[in-house]
Amino acid sequence: MPLYKYKGQTGQGKTVSGALNAESEEALYALLRRDDVFLTECRVAENEKAAVRRLKPMELSEFCRQLASMIGSGITLSRAMNIMLMGNLKPRLATVYRQVQRLVQQGQPLSDALSAQGVFPDMMINMFRAGEASGQMEQVASKLATHYQKEHRMNNRLKSATLYPKILGVVCVAAVLIIFLVVMPDLERFFEGMALPPFTRFLMGFSALLQQRWYWMLIFVLAVVALVQVLLGVPAVRLAWDRLKVHTPFVGKQLRIIYTARFARTQSSLYSSGLSMIRSLEIASATLGNQYVAAQFADVIKQVRAGDMLSKAIQQVDGFDPKLAPTIYVGEETGQLDQMLENIAENYEYESDAALTRLTGMIEPAMIVVMAVVICLIMLGVLGPIWSMYGNTAAFG
Structure with missing residues (x-):
């Protein structure tokens, strides 16, 4: 066991x-x-020691797409896995596929074979399990392929959106290091014997610290990063941090749209594949990427299990776009909840793209302003004594 x-x-x-x-x-x-x-x-x-890291969304999408195509052609699962193994696979993918094929040949369901690998997400395993029970494996595999392809695109858009701010951050750090390690040492000799303002003395001292004790600064930075990681690993701290994110002015509104789009897409895929509403909500809440929002689903699931409508239960979740609950209510009233969830997912995916664009548009100028302020403060501290010296010289002249 x-x-x-x-x-x-x-x-x-x-x-x-x-x-x-x-x-x-x-x-x-x-x-x-x-x-x-x-x-x-x-x-x-x-x-754990031999475990492979979880497969990427595009790898999952390719797996499901090939599987859907071959199942639709009447090929058995075992034969389908054989054909997939003939492709030009990466070594780790080939190992996973081979283990899945072995278990399927032994008579295990595909869902159990995937679960035994530890690299496939719970959502995929549960949807295949529902597909096995309903005889809709082709449709489920196709839905999963589309779902993970969209997730891959979203991840790529997120990386692209944060690339420029990352470059700005590197440029800012590089500019500050050049000032402290190259410019400051030359100015220190120029300022020798002069009465310097406190801020200039602080900058000179920090420059000397960077030159002579740079390893202590590196240790300090790494310690701060490690401390932040440890703190975010504490459930209470993580919960507070995730709550702060959805309540931050402007940023919180954009994040709410992104979380709503993620929930709608996952819930639509799960529910339309035949999973129960309760199980769908349990899995969908775990994919949100925000512990504060996910924690509220315990109450949502209790209310739905007690017979309340999903629209009424989801309305109380703090972290979703307000338009989500009324739209779900329309689907419940018309008896087309699965179709409505799919429509919601498509609409919110478009809105989440726009939200990412707005977030990027806000972060970029903010980082430029921060970089400009930091460099200006340093330059004022350095040039202040020079201006004072020039003013005294002009007065005596």
Whole structure:
């Protein structure tokens, strides 16, 4: 019986983690539910040392697209995996495919074979499990291919949007280092014997520290980065940080749209594939990327399980766009919730692109202003004594 390491959320929204022995992922889910814990993430601990990192969205999309094409052509799963292994695969992908093929040949369902690898997301595994139960494997595989392709595009847009701010940050740091390591030492000899203002003395002292004790500065920076990472790993701190993000003026509004688009796309794919509303919500909440928003889904799931409409339950979630709940309500009233969720996903994907553009447009000038202020302060500290000396010389002249 494998040992699973898991993360989950209690009915009160508290994040918990631990390890349990279970026959399968479904058995682990059932064990945790008895303790009122909703499973959000798990992996087999016994295989941690040999585990491969989770597959990228584009790799998942290619896998599902090929599978959908071959299943639609009447090819068996085992034969489909054989054909996929004939392609020009990366070594790690070939290893994963080969292990999946071996388990499928032994008679295991595809969902169990994928779950045993530890590199496929829970969403894919559960959707394939629903497809196996309903006999709609081709449709499910096609939906997953489209879903992960869109996720790949979103990730690429996010990387592109943050590329310029990253370059600006590097340029700013490089400019400051050049001033302190190249310009300051020459000016220090020029200022020798002069009465310098406190700020200029501070800059000179910092320059000397960088030159003589640069390794201490490096250690300090690395320690700060490590401390931030550790703090963000603390559930309470992470929860507070994620809450701050959705309540920050302007930025919070754009992030709400992005989170809403992510939820709508995932929920649409899950629910239209035949998963129950409860299970769909549990999986979709774990893909949001915001612990504060995800923690509120414990109450949403309780209300839906008690018989409330999804639109009423989702309306109370702090972190989504206000238009989400009324749109879901229309789908519930017309009996076309799955189609409405798909429409919502498409609309919010467009809005999330616009939100990313607006965020980038705000970050870029903000970083330019910060860089200009930092360099101006340094230059004023350096040039201040020169101006004072020039003014005194002119007065005596």
